Amino acid sequence: MTTLQERPVPDIITEVPGPKARAHVAYDETWTSPSLPRAYPIVPVRGLGCKLEDIDGNVFLDFAAGIAVNSTGHSHPAVVAAIQEQAGLLQHMSASDFYLPIYARAAEQLARIAPMKGKTRVFIGNSGAEVVEAGLKLARHHTKRQNVIAFLGAFHGRTMGAVSLTGSKAKYHAGFGPLLPGVYHVPFSLEGLDEIEQRIFKRLMPANEFAAIIVEPIQGEGGYVVPDATFLARLRALCDKHGILLIADEVQSGAGRTGKMWAIQHWDVEPDILLTAKGIGSGMPIGAMIAKESVMTWGPGAHGSTYGGNPVACAALLETIKLLEGGLMANAEVRGRQIMDGLRPLVDRFPGLVRDVRGKGLMIGIQFDSGDTADAVQMAAFNRGLLVLEAGDDCVRMSPPLVVTEDEAETAMRIFT
Ligand SMILES: Cc1ncc(COP(=O)(O)O)c(C=O)c1O
Numbered sequence: 001m002t003t004l005q006e007r008p009v010p011d012i013i014t015e016v017p018g019p020k021a022r023a024h025v026a027y028d029e030t031w032t033s034p035s036l037p038r039a040y041p042i043v044p045v046r047g048l049g050c051k052l053e054d055i056d057g058n059v060f061l062d063f064a065a066g067i068a069v070n071s072t073g074h075s076h077p078a079v080v081a082a083i084q085e086q087a088g089l090l091q092h093m094s095a096s097d098f099y100l101p102i103y104a105r106a107a108e109q110l111a112r113i114a115p116m117k118g119k120t121r122v123f124i125g126n127s128g129a130e131v132v133e134a135g136l137k138l139a140r141h142h143t144k145r146q147n148v149i150a151f152l153g154a155f156h157g158r159t160m161g162a163v164s165l166t167g168s169k170a171k172y173h174a175g176f177g178p179l180l181p182g183v184y185h186v187p188f189s190l191e192g193l194d195e196i197e198q199r200i201f202k203r204l205m206p207a208n209e210f211a212a213i214i215v216e217p218i219q220g221e222g223g224y225v226v227p228d229a230t231f232l233a234r235l236r237a238l239c240d241k242h243g244i245l246l247i248a249d250e251v252q253s254g255a256g257r258t259g260k261m262w263a264i265q266h267w268d269v270e271p272d273i274l275l276t277a278k279g280i281g282s283g284m285p286i287g288a289m290i291a292k293e294s295v296m297t298w299g300p301g302a303h304g305s306t307y308g309g310n311p312v313a314c315a316a317l318l319e320t321i322k323l324l325e326g327g328l329m330a331n332a333e334v335r336g337r338q339i340m341d342g343l344r345p346l347v348d349r350f351p352g353l354v355r356d357v358r359g360k361g362l363m364i365g366i367q368f369d370s371g372d373t374a375d376a377v378q379m380a381a382f383n384r385g386l387l388v389l390e391a392g393d394d395c396v397r398m399s400p401p402l403v404v405t406e407d408e409a410e411t412a413m414r415i416f417t
Helices: 019-031 077-089 101-112 128-143 160-165 190-204 231-242 263-267 311-343 371-383 406-416
Strands: 044-048 051-054 059-062 120-125 147-151 183-186 210-215 245-249 273-276 287-292 354-360 363-368 389-391 395-398
Touching (some): 101 287, 101 311, 120 128, 183 190, 311 363, 363 371, 371 406
Parallel strands (some): 245 273
Antiparallel strands (some): 044 051, 051 059, 120 287, 363 395, 389 395
């Protein structure tokens, strides 16, 4: 069998989707939940770096990375080795009930890279949504307050609390009510901050009834929206003024993707609680809540998780942090600049059609005139061997693995353009 290393990228050898992919889609759709929001019919079976091979042997250039997850690329040899070694030693012992050495090491490393100055503590879960729930529970438990503010356009996950905080698409809420009470949404803008003070605190619920404000420092699913330069500092000041905790959901924007470990560091703002998942485990199911020690005041039994911080997932996380700090974060910054510089001219070249090119590092959003255009671009890219993913109402996002090379970035831009 030819190795992926030897194949060019993209290398499309059948119609797309190919015959095996079409047959597999039919099989899958017989058995799986119809709720799954599949973007297009890619049926991946093998990956290496930014290359993803489908069931028909087509090789795609992956600029979606499993929704910004494969930070170190597909099957990075160091991550694979760490996973294999740990799987051979110990696959599971619940860290909630016992003292698992690698869990504490993962917590220590996460605390070390936290964007807070003082001592922090860490809870490890299995996914983004699970740590969003943890953040919500901790904020309520610590402040003894119930209400929470989130932003329109935000995505925080699918579990009941996380989906209640989500404000990106109405269909995520449809049929699931009543949602968590006490969740207020405002626009992700300076006007939204005014609304918190003027509308919510004055007319709807006083500030001292709010436990937390949860924010994605750069909105992900909302369309890779970078806030105004003063937004996060003003949000921090607002939280400080009213004793409200600031929760940074860095599930998508974190883990080095923007060229810094956490997107919030671009604005020198410290959250009280930081949530991470996706890229921090290179694709293994792991998420973490990092909180200031002064905030993590709950006692034994208040929270836990059977699989959270599974040793194999922790091994992947530890190796991922090493790789991010060992060069991938720096690469994200350089390649991000290359892609941004390459794509920005599209706004002038296709006036009215391409509305904006924005982002930080390898979190790049291209906004079109409509959702239909964004969908058509996503599909056209797929047909030509480039994987990107729509986001927001009218955007396409690029979130390649952080191992992306200069040549791969050029290839992606050529196809996309
Ligand atoms: C910012 C953000 N928070 C939370 C989540 C939920 O993560 P998970 O799908 O791992 O539950 C996502 C997933 O896309 C996300 O982008």
